[in-house]
Amino acid sequence: MNNWLENNEEQIEYFIKSNDIILVGRKYHIDLLLKLIIFYNKTKNSNFLDLGCGDGSISKIIQSKFPNNTIDLLDGSNMMIQILQNKFKSNNSNIINMNFNEWMNLNVEKKYDLIFSSMAIHHLDYYNKNKLFTKIYTALKYDGLFVNIDVVKPVTKDIEDFHFMMWENSIIEKTNNIDESKKHENLPSNYKNKTENKPSTLKSQLYLLENIGFEDVDCHHKDGIFAMFSGVKK
Numbered sequence: 001m002n003n004w005l006e007n008n009e010e011q012i013e014y015f016i017k018s019n020d021i022i023l024v025g026r027k028y029h030i031d032l033l034l035k036l037i038i039f040y041n042k043t044k045n046s047n048f049l050d051l052g053c054g055d056g057s058i059s060k061i062i063q064s065k066f067p068n069n070t071i072d073l074l075d076g077s078n079m080m081i082q083i084l085q086n087k088f089k090s091n092n093s094n095i096i097n098m099n100f101n102e103w104m105n106l107n108v109e110k111k112y113d114l115i116f117s118s119m120a121i122h123h124l125d126y127y128n129k130n131k132l133f134t135k136i137y138t139a140l141k142y143d144g145l146f147v148n149i150d151v152v153k154p155v156t157k158d159i160e161d162f163h164f165m166m167w168e169n170s171i172i173e174k175t176n177n178i179d180e181s182k183k184h185e186n187l188p189s190n191y192k193n194k195t196e197n198k199p200s201t202l203k204s205q206l207y208l209l210e211n212i213g214f215e216d217v218d219c220h221h222k223d224g225i226f227a228m229f230s231g232v233k234k
């Protein structure tokens, strides 16, 4: 079961309030995404798609920096979409209430210059990641860019212990007091125990992208389980 698609209010509120604290490298990844947009020359007259957009906080930043683009925001949670509709007002955007499975099976006519996703694709198993990455490739224009910011699976149990320890330390460093840090206690083990989380290793996902035909496939940043990687359709 994927709690996000079951409108779990507590989970949604917790994520929106705490994402800066609980996600390692959040600000850095958003900044890097803006830099990639500039580097790959997609600053204007471009169509963007945010897959698993949540409350649209990343799209909002992108649109404020590059207002002469359109953004489609897709999410499968009705409750998240309601929050998004209240927060995200723009003439250049389209809100799509649809889960990844539906989008993958849709005949997508529109082609995008950039498709990005943050903290969402790890809810698909490896088979469906491959299916989604393939669909993304089809939905991109030539020279279109795909960027994924996501949690990845540690390669061994020892590495998992180390990366979870780094994650916990990062949360403690970002919280101001013990009460605040207690709110996030046991987050790594809770994340691991939820069946909705199906992370794959970074290497296996880079392999999928290359196998599909993406070029310039690389990881730009990785801190423990938090990674950011991309590929271009040339």
Ligand SMILES: C[S@@+](CC[C@H](N)C(=O)[O-])C[C@H]1O[C@@H](n2cnc3c(N)ncnc32)[C@H](O)[C@@H]1O
Residues within 6 Å of the ligand: 002, 004, 005, 015, 019, 051, 052, 053, 054, 055, 056, 057, 058, 074, 075, 076, 077, 080, 098, 099, 100, 101, 117, 118, 119, 120, 123
């Ligand atoms: C952790 S939130 C991240 C939101 C946003 N991308 C961000 O980084 O702020 C994950 C989002 O992915 C969406 N999501 C999860 N699984 C999905 C699926 N199978 N299809 C569509 N959306 C999904 C959830 O509804 C949720 O809004």
